[in-house]
Amino acid sequence: MNVIITGSNRGIGKAMVETFAASGANIWACARKATPEFESWLNTTAKTNGVWIKPVYFEMTDAEAINAGIQSIIDDGQSIDVLVNNAGISTVGLLSMSKVEDIEKLFEVNYFAMLRVIQKVSKRMSRQKHGVIINMGSIAGIEPQPGKIAYGSSKAAVMMMTKCLAKELGPMGIRVNAIAPGPIETKMIHQYKDEVLEKLASETSLRRLGRTEEIARVALFLASDQASYINGEIIKVDGGR
Amino acid sequence: MSNIEKLKNAFVEGLEIPVEEVENATMDGVEKWDSIGQMSLVAIIEDAFGIEFEPDEVMQFTSFEAGKNILKNHNIEL
Ligand SMILES: NC(=O)c1ccc[n+]([C@@H]2O[C@H](COP(=O)([O-])OP(=O)(O)OC[C@H]3O[C@@H](n4cnc5c(N)ncnc54)[C@H](OP(=O)(O)O)[C@@H]3O)[C@@H](O)[C@H]2O)c1
Secondary structure (H helix, E strand, C coil): CEEEECCCCCHHHHHHHHHHHHCCCEEEEEECCCCHHHHHHHHHHHHHHCCCEEEEECCCCCHHHHHHHHHHHHHCCCCCCEEEECCCCCCCCCHHHCCHHHHHHHHHHHHHHHHHHHHHHHHHHHHHCCEEEEEECCHHHCCCCCCCHHHHHHHHHHHHHHHHHHHHHHHHCEEEEEEEECCECCCCHHHCCHHHHHHHHHCCCCCCCECHHHHHHHHHHHHCHHHCCCCCCEEEECCCC | CCHHHHHHHHHHHHHCCCHHHCCCCECCCCCCCCHHHHHHHHHHHHHHHCCCCCHHHHHHCCEHHHHHHHHHHCCCCC
């Protein structure tokens, strides 16, 4: 299985690289910029698991860069079996304190960049007549919260996009699903103060934040043939709420 | 293989029609040329010619003739 993972250098994306590589998958690990640490980690992970992992660098706000990055993957000439759209940004802010331009920027990364990647990759998958696309939604796109207008709406859009695409691409043998994580311990969530983190944990039935690998394992399941009849679903992974 | 042959082959592969029917093929007249057939046909042509259709070209692509014009716009001689 050959897999594209965006936002692969930290947080949930990093756990995805580890989980998919451990299952024997080859990976195009997409990130914004090259660093020696990232590349050496990719090399070690590839060697340990006997797979190849190729870094692909592009900035998600730059349409041409996305195009060039995905084209370089297509030019590898390998089958693209799975696309995990994981890169994303989060903000918190009441509308009265938010600039619409900033909300646009957030949508550019969380929604439009994802669409651009899918538009290009799904053409390749439709040629192959198979493929799996996994998008990162969020509980924030399901449960309304003050301050989450931008992030929550962008993730709601991602999840509706997922359902529509499942219908459009299903006939071509492409499954499209989304994962809606609850609060997961990553840098994204550490923008909050400790009291907020405690509150977030207490809102879950399991009374704790999620771990990155708990999301990665669900992505691996959705990517696998174990999930061959799951299409157009939003899988909540939030410890119970 | 000439470019026109490559284009005809794409129609044969993508829409599963005999080569003799390709020149008169239209979206309305070919059973497999629905939105799904369109997507695989476009993907095959893009691969064959190393080009990328713009979304409005995909919209305009409703016949073999229209396909030829799109390729000409991409400076492909037929
Ligand atoms: N953590 C949570 O609680 C949680 C909950 C629900 C959903 N999610 C979703 O899960 C996904 C991963 O989240 P995470 O917690 O792992 O976040 P994270 O630790 O902040 O990592 C985000 C990743 O996205 C990349 N990225 C952001 N903006 C980019 C851009 N403009 N161009 C290219 N790459 C960009 C980052 O690259 P850089 O390192 O270069 O910035 C990083 O690799 C996101 O879609 C997020 O919305 C997370």
